[in-house]
Amino acid sequence: GAGVSQSPSNKVTEKGKDVELRCDPISGHTALYWYRQRLGQGLEFLIYFQGNSAPDKSGLPSDRFSAERTGESVSTLTIQRTQQEDSAVYLCASSFTGGWYEQYFGPGTRLTVT
Amino acid sequence: DQQVKQNSPSLSVQEGRISILNCDYTNSMFDYFLWYKKYPAEGPTFLISISSIKDKNEDGRFTVFLNKSAKHLSLHIVPSQPGDSAVYFCAAKEETSGSRLTFGEGTQLTVNP
Numbered sequence: 001g002a003g004v005s006q007s008p009s010n011k012v013t014e015k016g017k018d019v020e021l022r023c024d025p026i027s028g029h030t031a032l033y034w035y036r037q038r039l040g041q042g043l044e045f046l047i048y049f050q051g052n053s054a055p056d057k058s059g060l061p062s063d064r065f066s067a068e069r070t071g072e073s074v075s076t077l078t079i080q081r082t083q084q085e086d087s088a089v090y091l092c093a094s095s096f097t098g099g100w101y102e103q104y105f106g107p108g109t110r111l112t113v114t
Numbered sequence: 115d116q117q118v119k120q121n122s123p124s125l126s127v128q129e130g131r132i133s134i135l136n137c138d139y140t141n142s143m144f145d146y147f148l149w150y151k152k153y154p155a156e157g158p159t160f161l162i163s164i165s166s167i168k169d170k171n172e173d174g175r176f177t178v179f180l181n182k183s184a185k186h187l188s189l190h191i192v193p194s195q196p197g198d199s200a201v202y203f204c205a206a207k208e209e210t211s212g213s214r215l216t217f218g219e220g221t222q223l224t225v226n227p
Contacts, residue, residue, distance in 0.1 A: 031212075031213050033215075042203065042218055042219035043205075044217075045216065048212065093157070097213060102160040102163065103160070104159075106157050107156055
């Protein structure tokens, strides 16, 4: 079966431009998560969607970051006015709920801000 | 505030020997712990988990041990194989945070043939 997919796999952008990253979760997974991993660091939680509940945005580093999810399907993470410190791998994960805590990750989008 | 810490950035072992990866945490509200493995240019993949009501969970060559009093967990891989070479992340879930996970920094395991 299909896993979590993300696009693009790589994105190079100039400082100050906006970027949009896409995540397609595993079908049937009600929860969706965005993380980022900077070079040499662990995974940093950004945002969490659970069904139709209000998303947990507590990990978003600034108001330049936003994310949307349509129902229980595709999610997009948008970074406005990108800065060099936004350079990282952005990882999306999805999971079942109801006691299933294992998250399934996509391959990530490597974002480089020049 | 790093609530989940993996103090060893790297570990090197010989094929066939035991690999022991360690993880410490500070949040006593964590009630579920997971280990993930990550190969270069891929997303992390789930490996094994343990509930806070247990102290050991075993799955084939992989065993996770939890010491709640010490706020410490470890992953044992035995026997280690070259294909186990990857970055291993420890993660924890807080009982009131839904499914949100807090990850450690990762440990690069290298298994030498």
